Amino acid sequence: MHVHPYERFWMWAAVAIIVLFIVTMGAGLFGQGIRPPSHIETIDPRAVWTDPRFADRGVTTNADGSVTVTAIAMMFAFNPSEIRVSAGRRVTFRLTSPDVQHGFQIVGTNANTMVVPGYVSEFTTVFDSPGEYLIVCNEYCGLGHHAMMGKLIVEAAP
C-alpha cells in the first residue's frame, strides 16, 4: 500500500499522541492511584431506610481521624441535606438510592458519582479549601430534578 511520506509522518505523530495520552492516564492510575468511584457493593433498594449500613446517616469519625459520610439520594432531596466536614481530612462518601438513579456532585470539586438503586457508591476525597459548597443531583430523576440539592460546609482544620 502506497502512503504519501507526509501522511506516514502524520500517522506516526497520531500514534505518538495517543501513546502519550495512555501513558499519562496510566501514570495517574498506577502511580498516583487516581480511581473513579468504582466500589462494588449491592443493597436492596426497598430496604434502604431499614438497612443498618444506612441507618446512621451523616458524618461519623473513624479511629484514624478520617470521616465517613453516609447519605441517601432520593426524589428530590439528599438525606442529610447538610454535611459538615473539616478541611484536609480524608472524607469517604457512601451513597445509595431507594428510588431512581441520581447523581451526586459537589460543585467546584472533583466529587462526582452516579447513585444507582441497588448499589452503594463509595469514593474518597479531601477538601482543602474551607467554605460552603453546593451539592447538586446531575442525573435526571423526574420533574423535581433541578430542586434536588444539598450543602457541604468545609470548616477550617482545628
Add this chain to the structure above:
Amino acid sequence: MTSARRLATANIGVAVGAFAIATGMALMQALSRANLDLPWRSAKMYYLSVTAHGVLMALVFTTFFIMGLGVWLATAALERPLRAPRVGWASFWIAVLGAAAASWAILWGKATVLYTFYPPLQAHAAFYIGLTLVVVGSWVWSGVVIATYRAWRAEHPTLPAPLAVHGLLATIIVWLIATVGVAAEMLFQLIPWSLGYVDRIDPLLARMLFWYFGHPLVYFWLLPAYIVWYTVLPRVAGGKLFSDPLARMVFAAFIVLSTPVGFHHQFMDPGIAAGWKAFHAFNTLWILFPSFVTAFTVLASLEVAGRMRGATGLFNWVGKLPWGDPLVSSVLLSMLLFALGGFGGAVNASFGLNSMVHNTAWVQGHFHLTVGSAVALTFMGTAYWLVPKLVQRELELSLLAKVQPYLWFVGMNLFSLANHITGLEGMPRRVFDASYLGAAPAAQWRGLTGISAVGGLLLFVSASFFLLVMLGTVLAGKRTEPPVVAFAEPLEGQPPARGLWDRYGLWVTVAIVLVVAAYAVPLAQHLHMERFGSAGFKPF
C-alpha cells in the same frame, strides 16, 4: 432505480420531519435557559421537550437519514437496482410505525425518561416497543443493502466495493454489532418490565447494555458523514481523493474499535471495577487514530481541489475552495467544529478529568459539536446536494442554503462554548432551572446560560432556513433531468483488486474478539453477583 430513489426520498422525508419537531423542542429549551417567563414554561414541558429533542434528533432523524442515504449510495455507487425493494419498503414502514409509537408516548407525556431511558424511570411500553421497531426496521434495511452488495459482488468477483459502499458496509457492521446491546436491554429488561411481566429489573445491567450500544451508536452516525467527506466533498470541491487505501483502512478501523469502549460513559458508576473502566478508557483513545487520519486525508484532498482550481501558494488553496457551495461549506464548518469536539472527547475519555465534567453542561456542549455538528451539519449539507437529485428538482431558496451553514457555525460556537465553560464551573446538564435558590456558583452561571440561549436561537433560525429550503425544493424547485452521479476519484486511480481493508469477515472477527475481551468477564462477574432489581417509577 426509481424504486430506490423513492425509498431514499421517503426515508429522508421522515428524517427531515423528525428534525423539524426536534428543532421546535430545542427552541423551547433555549428560551427556558434564558429564563424567559413564557406562559407554557413548566418543568413538565421542559423535561418532555428534552426527551423529544434527544430521541427525535439522535435516534429518529439520524437513523432515517442514514437509511435513505444508504439506499441511494448503494444503488448509485454500485450502479445496479436495489435487491428486494419490497423488503426495503417493509424496513421503512416498520421503522415509521416504531417512530410514531415512540413519538406518541413522548409527546403525550407518557415517556419523559430522556433519550437514555435509564430505569427505574419507567416509560409507557409503546416507547420501548416503538424504539425497538425502529431498530428492527434498520436491521431489515441492513439486510437489503448487504444483499444488494452481494449481488454486485457476484457480478464483479475481484473488484473491491466502491469506497462509498465500503464505508456503508462498515456503518452497517458497526450498527449490527452495537444494536445487540440495546436489543438485549429492550427485549429482556425494559419491554417485559413495562408490560408488567416482571416486577423488577437491574438498573446497572441496563446501563451496561445501553452503553455497549450507546458509544458505537455515535460511529453509526459519524461514518455516513465520513463517507460524504471522503467520496462526495472532494468531487464537489473540484478535486480528487488523496488516498483511497487509507480511507478504507479508516472504515475498517471503526469496525474494530467502535464497541469495546462503553464503560467510558460509566466512569462514575458504582458496581464496575476500576480496572475494567481503565481498559475501556485505553481502548477509547485508539479511536482518535482513524479520525486523525481522516483529518489528514480530507484536508489533503481539499488542497488537491484548491490546486486544481489554480492555487499555487502554500495556503491560498483554502480561499480557492467553493465556500459558497452549501455542501462544501457545511462539511468544512462541521469539520472545524468536530476538531473542537475531538479535543473535548479526549478529556471525557480520561477518567481523572472526567470526574470534573461528568453529567455537567460540558457534556451537552461536547456532543452538540460531534453529533450536533460533525453529523447533523454534514447531513444538512448532504441534503442540499442529494435531495435535488432524489426529487429531480433544482435547489430552491439557494441563498438561504448558502447562509445556513455559517449561521449554524456561529450559533453552535456560542452554544457549545458557553456550555463547556458552565460545565467546568459545575452546572449540571438537563436542569429545568439552574438557579438553586440563589446559591453562589449558580449565580456565576447566569451570563453564560444567556449566551447559550442566544446560540440556541441562532441554531433555530439556521435549522428553519434548512427546513424552508427542503420544503421549497420539494414543492417548488424547477424540474430537472435525471442527474449524473459521480463520486470522487482517487488521486492514484481506483484500486484494481480487493485488499486487506476489504476483508470484512476478518474485521468482524477481530471486532468480536475485542468485544468479548472487553465485556465477557465484567458482565459475567456482574451477573454472578447478588443483585436486587428495581420496580418502576414515573415521576413525570
